[in-house]
Amino acid sequence: xxxxxxxxxxxxxxxxxxxxxxxxxxxxxxxxxxxxxxxxxxxxxxxxxxxxxxxxxxxxxxxxxxxxxxxxxxxxxxxxxxxxxxxxxxxxxxxxxxxxxxxxxxxxxxxxxxxxxxxxxxxxxxxxxxxxxxxxxxxxxxxxxxxxxxxxxxxxxxxxxxxxxxxxxxxxxxxxxxxxxxxxxxxxxxxxxxxxxxxxxxxxxxxxxxxxxxxxxxxxxxxxxxxxxxxxxxxxxxxxxxxxxxxxxxxxxxxxxxxxxxxxxxxxxxxxxxx
Numbered sequence: 001x002x003x004x005x006x007x008x009x010x011x012x013x014x015x016x017x018x019x020x021x022x023x024x025x026x027x028x029x030x031x032x033x034x035x036x037x038x039x040x041x042x043x044x045x046x047x048x049x050x051x052x053x054x055x056x057x058x059x060x061x062x063x064x065x066x067x068x069x070x071x072x073x074x075x076x077x078x079x080x081x082x083x084x085x086x087x088x089x090x091x092x093x094x095x096x097x098x099x100x101x102x103x104x105x106x107x108x109x110x111x112x113x114x115x116x117x118x119x120x121x122x123x124x125x126x127x128x129x130x131x132x133x134x135x136x137x138x139x140x141x142x143x144x145x146x147x148x149x150x151x152x153x154x155x156x157x158x159x160x161x162x163x164x165x166x167x168x169x170x171x172x173x174x175x176x177x178x179x180x181x182x183x184x185x186x187x188x189x190x191x192x193x194x195x196x197x198x199x200x201x202x203x204x205x206x207x208x209x210x211x212x213x214x215x216x217x218x219x220x221x222x223x224x225x226x227x228x229x230x231x232x233x234x235x236x237x238x239x240x241x242x243x244x245x246x247x248x249x250x251x252x253x254x255x256x257x258x259x260x261x262x263x264x265x266x267x268x269x270x271x272x273x274x275x
Contacts, residue, residue, distance in 0.1 A: 006124075006264055010236075011099040013200060014124055014264060015068050017238045019048050021195035021202040022064065024177075026050060028170045036163060038087070044079050046070050051087045055161050058117075058269070062093035067100030077108055085274045093269045095120065109270045117271035121253055123239045123261040127201075127230045131260060136220035139190075141228065142181045147172035149188040150179060150205075157207035168205070178232075180224050182208070182217045192221035194228055201229040203239040206252060218255040226259065237261070 026041035034040060038053025046069035052060040063080045066072050077094075084092040094114060096106055110116070142150065151169030155162065172179050176197060182190035189212040193205040203225055208217050229237060239261060244250040257263075 008099050010124070011097060011264065012068055013236070014122055014238045015065060015097050015099065017195070017197060017200040017202045018240060019064050020197055021204060022050060023048060024174065024195065025171060028174055029167050030170070033163070033166055033170075037161075037167065039167070042083065044083065045076050047072075047076065047080055049080055049083050051084070051089060053087055053089055055164065056090050057158075057160070058091060058093045058271075061089045061091065062095060062269070064095055066094060066096060067102070067105050068097055071101040072105050072108075074108055077105075077112070081112060081114075081272060084272060088274060090273065090275060092272045092274075093117070094272065095267050095269050097122070097267050098265045106268070106270070114270040114272045117269050119243045119266040119268050120240050121243050121250070122264045122267050123241070123253075123256050124264045125237050125261045127226065127234050127237060129260075130226045130230055131223065133220075133223045135227075136182075136217075136223070138182045138184065138217065139180055139220045139224045140183065141224070142172065142179050144173040146179075146181055146188065150181060150191050153181075153188060153191045153207050153209060154205060157209060171205075178225075178228055179205075180221055180228075182212070182221060184212060190217045190221060192225055194225050194232075196229070196232050196234060199233070199235040201225075201232070201234040201237050203237060218252065219259060222255060222259045240267075 023041055029039050040051050042049050047066045048064045050062055147169045150172050151165035154168035155165035178194045180192045181188050190208040191205055195202040241252040242250045244253050
């Protein structure tokens with residue numbers, strides 16, 4: 001489909017599958033690990049508030065879905081901001097998708113001292129047609145026997161605190177999730193994953209270790225997930241990544257575009273600070 005013809009329902013579905021993916025991921029932590037990482041996800045009305053006090057990482061401390069399912073209110077916005085202040089996270093994001101209501105929502109956010117920080121790119125495509133590429137022998141679908149290696153790669157590539165490799169490990173083998181790994185002579189060198197609900201699949205956890213980059217692994221991992229999503233009966237795919245700028249090129253975005261993903265919209269992130 002052309003992104004010019006995206007309906008509001010499609011945009012809402014894109015946001016919903018992403019939020020479901022993150023909600024499930026945060027809920028995967030054991031109670032002990034969640035306490036150690038200061039990790040929790042709560043709902044304020046229809047907004048998901050992700051908090052992880054052990055990491056000053058905006059991706060893991062943010063509010064998603066404000067104004068998407070139901071129109072936001074100023075009281076709801078204030079409660080979301082208060083949750084981050086109560087948790088004492090240094091920084092947090094509030095993201096606003098094009099389907100968010102009311103139209104002056106961003107004015108409310110900026111009036112509370114949260115400036116626009118950057119944008120994430122939301123991408124989508126139909127599963128079919130799957131680009132014909134021969135299965136890459138380096139890429140395998142994995143189970144829990146490779147969960148530890150999956151966790152280590154996610155933790156190291158994204159620069160997460162050491163204990164977060166345990167959290168990523170716990171994702172492997174959960175219902176609705178499928179995980180993939182690239183190998184070089186038996187050594188894990190890349191990861192990727194799918195989260196599936198009904199006709200939708202969310203792409204995430206794509207990471208390639210620095211010394212293995214430039215070998216077309218990202219495209220191979222995307223192709224493997226496209227085939228898996230098709231075989232699972234999915235119709236639509238969702239992915240988000242950093243915007244492509246001169247200062248910070250987004251190779252993930254470029255690889256996704258080569259594999260048939262289209263930019264659905266740019267989603268602004270507003271930056272809050274608690275100190």
